[in-house]
Amino acid sequence: TTYPDDSLFRDTAGAVGNDQAGSLRLKFSANPGPLQLQADYQLIGQHGDSLELAREYEDLFLIPPASPDDTHRWWDLTHEISSSDSTLVTQRLDRLHLSWAGNKTVVRFGRQAVSWGNGLIYNPMDFFNPFDPAAVDTEYKVGDDMLYGQYLLDSGNDLQFVSVQRRDDDGDVTRDVSSTAIKLHGFGLDREYDLLVAEHFDQAMLGAGGVLNVGESVVRGDLVLTDTDDEWVTSLVVNWSYSWVWGGHNVSGVAEYFFNGFGLRQDDYRLDKIAASDELIGRIQRGELFTLGRHYLGASLQVEVTPLLNISPNLFYNLGDNSALAQVILQWDLAQDWQVLGALNLPLGPPGTEYGGLEAGQDDLNLGTGPGLFAQIAFYF
Numbered sequence: 108t109t110y111p112d113d114s115l116f117r118d119t120a121g122a123v124g125n126d127q128a129g130s131l132r133l134k135f136s137a138n139p140g141p142l143q144l145q146a147d148y149q150l151i152g153q154h155g156d157s158l159e160l161a162r163e164y165e166d167l168f169l170i171p172p173a174s175p176d177d178t179h180r181w182w183d184l185t186h187e188i189s190s191s192d193s194t195l196v197t198q199r200l201d202r203l204h205l206s207w208a209g210n211k212t213v214v215r216f217g218r219q220a221v222s223w224g225n226g227l228i229y230n231p232m233d234f235f236n237p238f239d240p241a242a243v244d245t246e247y248k249v250g251d252d253m254l255y256g257q258y259l260l261d262s263g264n265d266l267q268f269v270s271v272q273r274r275d276d277d278g279d280v281t282r283d284v285s286s287t288a289i290k291l292h293g294f295g296l297d298r299e300y301d302l303l304v305a306e307h308f309d310q311a312m313l314g315a316g317g318v319l320n321v322g323e324s325v326v327r328g329d330l331v332l333t334d335t336d337d338e339w340v341t342s343l344v345v346n347w348s349y350s351w352v353w354g355g356h357n358v359s360g361v362a363e364y365f366f367n368g369f370g371l372r373q374d375d376y377r378l379d380k381i382a383a384s385d386e387l388i389g390r391i392q393r394g395e396l397f398t399l400g401r402h403y404l405g406a407s408l409q410v411e412v413t414p415l416l417n418i419s420p421n422l423f424y425n426l427g428d429n430s431a432l433a434q435v436i437l438q439w440d441l442a443q444d445w446q447v448l449g450a451l452n453l454p455l456g457p458p459g460t461e462y463g464g465l466e467a468g469q470d471d472l473n474l475g476t477g478p479g480l481f482a483q484i485a486f487y488f
Contacts, residue, residue: 109477115467119163126155147202154194168388181252181272201250211259220248221269225316225327228405229365231342232314232329234307239397240423243436243450243481264293283309310334324349335386340368357411370401374428376465399461402426415440430456430463450481
């Protein structure tokens with residue numbers, strides 16, 4: 108990752124920050140009859156400048172944690188093996204659940220992951236550890252400790268239930284930081300629809316979404332209402348996707364609009380204004396939201412250069428301050444059990460904007476980054 112001359116992070120990381128990481132995931136499962144036990148062990152080693160930045164600016168709410176943390180999860184399944192200013196080695200159980208499956212019923216208890224919603228880039232209905240829209244490696248979503256149930260109705264519709272237990276800042280398991288949700292997924296008139304009722308961090312949530320065909324394209328969307336202490340807050344996502352053959356190559360395209368009801372109403376993203384928005388900050392710190400403004404456009408293309416090589420140019424555009432993040436992702440199946448991921452990230456926008464770098468409030472510095480490069484190779488065995 109590069110840092111421009113006016114970036115506050117340059118004092119710690121220099122003009123170019125480098126990070127190296129390795130991860131081993133061992134997956135265990137047992138299936139005695141209708142029961143299944145699933146356990147995924149992770150060993151993660153990290154070294155580089157981002158760890159120093161995370162520690163140097165740990166009070167800055169916009170800096171993501173260096174590694175998954177179980178401080179607020181029901182079970183502490185993460186153990187720090189060794190740590191220094193620029194190195195961290197941890198081991199953890201990312202999945203640990205027992206499930207039972209019948210003809211119409213599935214019940215799972217333990218650490219697991221669940222994904223809801225119809226957003227393809229931004230996803231307000233997926234409030235259980237969603238991926239950052241700009242995340243490159245999205246193979247494994249971080250799990251939560253929950254009870255999950257699904258019941259299949261005779262009509263083909265299904266009901267899903269989720270109860271997530273968490274710990275507050277004092278380490279106590281309380282209702283104030285838990286989540287309980289019921290979602291109906293149904294079919295009708297050649298359309299799919301979702302209806303959601305939830306209580307999340309002691310706030311009521313209502314949601315509705317659906318999927319329908321428009322000609323040869325697909326339109327998806329979700330509307331989510333959250334009852335905060337002051338008012339009902341609306342968030343919305345709607346997208347259009349279409350696939351075609353272009354010059355002999357398969358191509359899939361997505362265009363998406365996202366309205367973040369918790370975002371700032373204006374394009375003046377000063378840190379004091381962001382810090383004053385408790386609802387926004389809380390969701391950023393919990394990893395539920397990754398945007399500061401209210402109106403966003405996202406666009407993505409997936410081009411199949413060959414059956415084993417895909418290239419995806421992406422754009423994340425803030426309509427409020429006219430800043431953007433341009434991204435190109437490469438996915439290459441190198442061999443039968445090998446995969447290469449690569450990404451180039453290019454922030455666009457002047458200082459004082461979300462992607463150009465927020466004003467740091469000292470010495471005309473900002474919290475900006477320059478172009479960055481990511482590469483990963485994975486082996487499955």
